[in-house]
């Protein structure tokens with residue numbers, strides 16, 4: 134139904150756009166080069182509602198993560214997930230990575246405990262990633278497990294529980310190191326735990342002291358940190374941890390400032406009206422590297438599909454204006470089980486790229502000069518006019534150069550896959 138414009142049309146629109154931006158001193162080709170060389174780490178878990186393929190010998194429960202919706206055809210095997218991800222990659226231009234969780238291990242039907250996982254359980258993923266030319270990122274899975282049922286993992290008061298999760302984290306860091314070695318570059322591993330309490334815990338101190346101790350043990354293990362790049366992710370509240378989250382923003386901010394790992398900032402993990410764009414300059418003044426979980430919070434949910442909204446635009450503006458793009462690792466974190474999951478992946482990833490591109494197309498120096506000279510009305514007016522410049526024409530050229538369906542054309546490809554593959558599962 135949605136047809137792609139011809140190559141000539143896209144090129145003509147691009148030339149027009151290039152001239153419009155050039156009139157403001159912006160070089161569109163330079164912006165596209167920067168966009169092209171910024172990898173986006175696409176999260177595997179949008180494809181199967183964070184279910185994973187773990188083989189269990191007993192029941193498991195959620196543990197603070199909940200994907201809602203029952204759109205048909207969620208990937209139920211690793212092969213299906215790989216096929217779906219490849220379809221999504223086909224509809225997204227630019228450099229992509231793929232972000233796995235420990236529960237996506239392939240163990241040939243065997244029960245393998247999380248503290249026993251090794252790189253061999255991700256061999257198929259690593260072969261696949263190499264074949265399609267994407268690098269892998271990784272996450273330990275501290276939820277959906279009987280040892281997480283109490284609501285506490287790395288901060289548990291039960292020494293056995295805590296030791297189990299420390300072993301899991303160490304096993305995962307070794308897997309990340311192996312992935313990094315195989316791809317001859319960093320593998321970003323993000324540590325998020327659900328630990329917290331529903332209502333007014335008397336002791337808010339003990340869990341935090343124990344979490345520091347667990348983190349210290351995990352990071353003391355000797356893995357090569359050129360390959361295994363650690364991040365710690367904070368959260369404000371979760372399902373079942375509304376009153377208290379051990380790994381809060383302040384907690385991890387202090388930990389990251391005084392220890393090795395970088396911070397992971399998830400856009401959905403703050404107060405409902407609190408955005409992360411203003412945190413970039415504050416944090417990056419003291420930190421060399423940061424991991425983003427690009428997401429969209431809506432009321433109590435932190436993981437709606439990313440769209441090109443002000444939160445996203447402001448975030449990339451801050452990163453680009455501050456020259457922090459080379460130090461920023463962009464990963465996605467959203468999951469919606471109520472719509473076609475390939476569509477969700479593509480909408481969110483393309484929106485992220487559009488947000489970044491919009492920032493790269495700003496005449497930063499011009500605006501800064503206006504600000505310095507006190508021409509604040511002029512600056513505000515320019516910011517408004519910039520919103521109407523032909524960003525889409527530039528993004529379409531990005532698609533064309535990557536041999537990816539531009540504009541609305543990808544929607545038809547997604548719909549065809551939906552009727553031919555997804556709905557036949």
Ligand code: RNT
Pocket residue numbers: 178183198234272325366368399426435466
């Ligand atoms: C949860 C965190 C975390 C997860 C993934 C699956 O609130 O955002 O990043 O979404 O690890």
Ligand code: ZN
Pocket residue numbers: 325366399426466
């Ligand atoms: Zn996250």
